[in-house]
Amino acid sequence: MTTLDQHVGTRPIPNPKNSLITKLNAGTGLIVGIIFAAATYKGLSALVDTSIYHFQNQVLLATMFMWSIGFLVGIGAFIGPVRWLIGKDLTAEEQLYMAGDGQGIKRYFKYCTDHKVVGIQYLWGVIALLAVGGAMAMMIRTNLANPGGQFITPSVYNSLVGLHGITMIIAMIIVATGPFGNYIMPIMIGAADMAFPRLNALSWWVLFTAIPVLCSAWFLGGIPTGWTAYAPLSVQAGPGMNAFIATIIIFAVSTAVAGANITATVVAMRAKGMSWNRVPIFVIGATVSVALAIPAFPTFMLSMIMTAMDRSFLTGFFDANVGGTGWLYAHLFWIMGHPEVYVILIPGVAVLMEIVPVFVRKPLFSYTAAIVGFAGIAGLSVLVWAHHMYISGWMPMLNGPFMVTTEMISVPTGLIFLVILGTLWNGKPWLKVPMLSVYAFLWNMLIGGITGLYLSDVPADMYLHGSMYVTAHFHYTLMGAALTGAVAGLSYWYPKMTGHMLHERASYISFWLVQIGFQVLYLGMFIAGAEGQPRRVVDYAEQYATSNMVSTIGAYTIGIGFIVLLWAVIHSWRHGKIAPMNPWGAKSLEWTVPYPVPLVNFDTPPVVTSDPYGYGRSEK
Amino acid sequence: MSTDTKFHIHHDAPEVIGRRERLGVRLLIVADGAFVFGMIFSYFYLRNLDQNGGWIPKEGHTLSVSSGWMAILPLIVGAVVHKLAQRDPSHQGSFSLITLAAYLYGGYYQLHQLSTMPFIDGESGAFEGAYASCWTVIAAANMFHYILAAFIALGLVLRSRRATVDPVLETWRIRTAASWFTWVAVSGVACAITTSFI
Numbered sequence: 001m002t003t004l005d006q007h008v009g010t011r012p013i014p015n016p017k018n019s020l021i022t023k024l025n026a027g028t029g030l031i032v033g034i035i036f037a038a039a040t041y042k043g044l045s046a047l048v049d050t051s052i053y054h055f056q057n058q059v060l061l062a063t064m065f066m067w068s069i070g071f072l073v074g075i076g077a078f079i080g081p082v083r084w085l086i087g088k089d090l091t092a093e094e095q096l097y098m099a100g101d102g103q104g105i106k107r108y109f110k111y112c113t114d115h116k117v118v119g120i121q122y123l124w125g126v127i128a129l130l131a132v133g134g135a136m137a138m139m140i141r142t143n144l145a146n147p148g149g150q151f152i153t154p155s156v157y158n159s160l161v162g163l164h165g166i167t168m169i170i171a172m173i174i175v176a177t178g179p180f181g182n183y184i185m186p187i188m189i190g191a192a193d194m195a196f197p198r199l200n201a202l203s204w205w206v207l208f209t210a211i212p213v214l215c216s217a218w219f220l221g222g223i224p225t226g227w228t229a230y231a232p233l234s235v236q237a238g239p240g241m242n243a244f245i246a247t248i249i250i251f252a253v254s255t256a257v258a259g260a261n262i263t264a265t266v267v268a269m270r271a272k273g274m275s276w277n278r279v280p281i282f283v284i285g286a287t288v289s290v291a292l293a294i295p296a297f298p299t300f301m302l303s304m305i306m307t308a309m310d311r312s313f314l315t316g317f318f319d320a321n322v323g324g325t326g327w328l329y330a331h332l333f334w335i336m337g338h339p340e341v342y343v344i345l346i347p348g349v350a351v352l353m354e355i356v357p358v359f360v361r362k363p364l365f366s367y368t369a370a371i372v373g374f375a376g377i378a379g380l381s382v383l384v385w386a387h388h389m390y391i392s393g394w395m396p397m398l399n400g401p402f403m404v405t406t407e408m409i410s411v412p413t414g415l416i417f418l419v420i421l422g423t424l425w426n427g428k429p430w431l432k433v434p435m436l437s438v439y440a441f442l443w444n445m446l447i448g449g450i451t452g453l454y455l456s457d458v459p460a461d462m463y464l465h466g467s468m469y470v471t472a473h474f475h476y477t478l479m480g481a482a483l484t485g486a487v488a489g490l491s492y493w494y495p496k497m498t499g500h501m502l503h504e505r506a507s508y509i510s511f512w513l514v515q516i517g518f519q520v521l522y523l524g525m526f527i528a529g530a531e532g533q534p535r536r537v538v539d540y541a542e543q544y545a546t547s548n549m550v551s552t553i554g555a556y557t558i559g560i561g562f563i564v565l566l567w568a569v570i571h572s573w574r575h576g577k578i579a580p581m582n583p584w585g586a587k588s589l590e591w592t593v594p595y596p597v598p599l600v601n602f603d604t605p606p607v608v609t610s611d612p613y614g615y616g617r618s619e620k
Numbered sequence: 621m622s623t624d625t626k627f628h629i630h631h632d633a634p635e636v637i638g639r640r641e642r643l644g645v646r647l648l649i650v651a652d653g654a655f656v657f658g659m660i661f662s663y664f665y666l667r668n669l670d671q672n673g674g675w676i677p678k679e680g681h682t683l684s685v686s687s688g689w690m691a692i693l694p695l696i697v698g699a700v701v702h703k704l705a706q707r708d709p710s711h712q713g714s715f716s717l718i719t720l721a722a723y724l725y726g727g728y729y730q731l732h733q734l735s736t737m738p739f740i741d742g743e744s745g746a747f748e749g750a751y752a753s754c755w756t757v758i759a760a761a762n763m764f765h766y767i768l769a770a771f772i773a774l775g776l777v778l779r780s781r782r783a784t785v786d787p788v789l790e791t792w793r794i795r796t797a798a799s800w801f802t803w804v805a806v807s808g809v810a811c812a813i814t815t816s817f818i
């Protein structure tokens with residue numbers, strides 16, 4: 001079969017003359033976005049009295065949304081839809097141009113539809129978000145190093161806690177499905193691209209527009225609510241809250257688009273012969289995750305729209321004086337909020353399940369059990385939200401049923417454990433950094449899971465709710481398990497994404513610093529929480545001083561570890577050892593293509609004849 | 621023939637692309653469905669809670685049940701006309717024009733309702749009662765559905781007048797549009813039923 005890509009070397013670089021696409025990039029996006037935002041702010045400020053609270057909120061929200069829309073106009077996101085509208089579909093040459101064909105590094109700053117470019121854009125977006133969120137975490141821990149810490153003021157501390165939370169949540173939601181779901185996954189299933197390349201670019205650039213909006217919260221007085229943004233506090237909060245609201249609404253759009261795209265790609269574009277029982281487990285995990293996100297995030301978006309309406313148009317969703325209630329917010333938030341935990345967790349775990357068979361040279365133990373585990377977690381995750389509301393006073397009679405559904409989640413989670421342990425059983429592991437992360441995951445998730453059981457128990461939660469114990473628990477699951485999985489994925493797929501091996505010694509140093517620092521940090525936090533230290537407080541009693549100092553030392557150790565990893569990523573990208581095509585000897589499809597991966601991935605569409613975990617089996 | 625499929629970067633047949641696009645739209649409908657479910661949940665939650673007797677606005681200013689149905693009637697008309705158009709592709713353009721007109725009228729009607737709603741306090745500008753809040757968010761969602769549906773219908777009208785589109789892919793896109801039109805009609809009916817319980 002002749003593909004377009006085979007002609008790359010012989011045909012001229014696509015340059016569709018007189019096409020607007022060729023003139024647009026992130027720079028024009030910034031300019032148009034700023035013009036839209038400035039015009040909206042100036043225009044609306046002239047129409048309404050911005051000294052009045054709700055008018056000010058209207059103006060700020062409109063400004064933020066118009067920035068996002070303006071940026072997308074300026075970068076060319078709407079060219080496709082407009083051309084469809086007027087019946088002049090994009091030509092083949094224009095599509096090739098949008099795929100970044102022959103444009104080198106410039107394509108990373110354009111509305112590029114190549115899934116590999118989008119994957120790299122997501123990777124750097126995630127790194128930036130983790131860096132910002134991590135820096136905020138270090139400031140929090142610095143302030144908490146000693147009782148009576150005066151490093152930051154209480155209001156700034158409140159904002160730090162909330163913005164650290166939401167920054168990390170956004171980063172963690174995209175940490176695996178963003179870079180690997182876009183770059184690696186289509187190749188893993190033998191596809192030429194994502195199902196909807198333009199939507200793929202849209203999901204990234206929409207998310208990109210949310211980042212400055214979120215950052216603007218600092219300049220608007222911060223947010224006092226924590227990342228959960230409970231009403232009515234969020235309704236009464238200052239102008240910085242508008243940035244939080246706009247960020248979530250924009251992010252929800254990006255998530256829906258990305259979720260539909262990834263799901264459609266896996267359902268409709270698998271290679272010939274790749275039946276469902278031959279799909280790599282990472283692809284299954286990523287698909288379950290985004291499929292869970294599709295129905296989950298719109299309720300969060302709705303809760304934010306309602307908050308915005310209460311703040312800007314004086315509706316009364318959450319105002320008890322006019323028939324509203326804060327409980328409604330808690331429901332809408334946690335109907336999204338708990339599935340969101342698994343939206344984060346499942347892809348990270350799936351990365352590790354992809355890695356284990358490769359590094360022990362054994363087939364994945366009970367592939368079916370792994371899928372049942374993912375499906376069980378996803379199914380139960382929508383039935384547990386009210387365990388976050390045990391002490392809110394809402395329907396105490398339902399606490400028992402929600403405790404049961406929450407504890408039932410440990411069954412499919414146990415299946416996942418068994419699959420990994422069964423694969424490790426009697427294996428001879430190749431102890432590279434990706435494989436070390438598997439052991440780290442087992443340890444961290446065990447602690448995260450067992451401490452979660454205590455929190456799901458109503459009497460225990462009465463005591464532990466709102467304490468540092470909760471903070472330590474969810475960091476063990478989200479950071480100790482999901483982020484560990486994502487970092488393992490980076491080490492594992494780095495050669496395919498960059499053409500270089502990740503600096504090995506620096507990776508080892510980073511791994512041990514992060515994992516040791518992690519145990520130190522959250523061990524201290526568990527002790528402080530179990531003794532009664534509340535979370536989200538700027539100061540604490542003397543009795544918690546030792547455990548907090550221990551935690552801060554752990555946090556700094558983690559911080560140093562991640563700086564080492566960042567150095568390794570940047571250094572190896574340019575100077576790292578050139579990677580062979582299949583450095584790990586893996587059997588999945590992404591290792592059958594060279595670096596740089598061709599525009600349409602495969603010269604000849606692959607035909608799959610076996611599952612990707614056939615290690616140790618005789619070849620037919 | 622459009623070059624859209626002749627040199628499509630995926631090399632996929634128009635039928636394959638068409639099916640894929642329909643799947644994508646249906647997945648986005650799932651997301652929109654969750655949003656609509658959230659609105660309906662919120663409406664009944666606040667209605668049944670009736671916190672501090674604050675569900676109904678002061679002086680009982682509510683909209684009639686029929687006004688909710690009138691606002692979504694064009695959504696049903698648009699979906700039905702589009703179904704008829706699928707049976708008679710030779711008059712696709714004319715049918716799409718009727719669909720577009722229905723959505724434009726519906727959008728105008730919904731906008732009119734939003735701008736003349738009777739439950740805003742004249743002095744403070746605040747909404748009176750949780751009913752008013754819930755009704756407004758539902759009406760705004762209907763408005764959003766009208767805008768998107770009108771965009772798609774306008775596209776179908778303009779494209780039916782051009783000879784440069786791939787007929788096979790276009791047939792699939794008309795089917796894909798039907799998925800959206802049917803969904804917005806269903807969601808409109810669900811919202812109208814909801815607002816019938818005042």
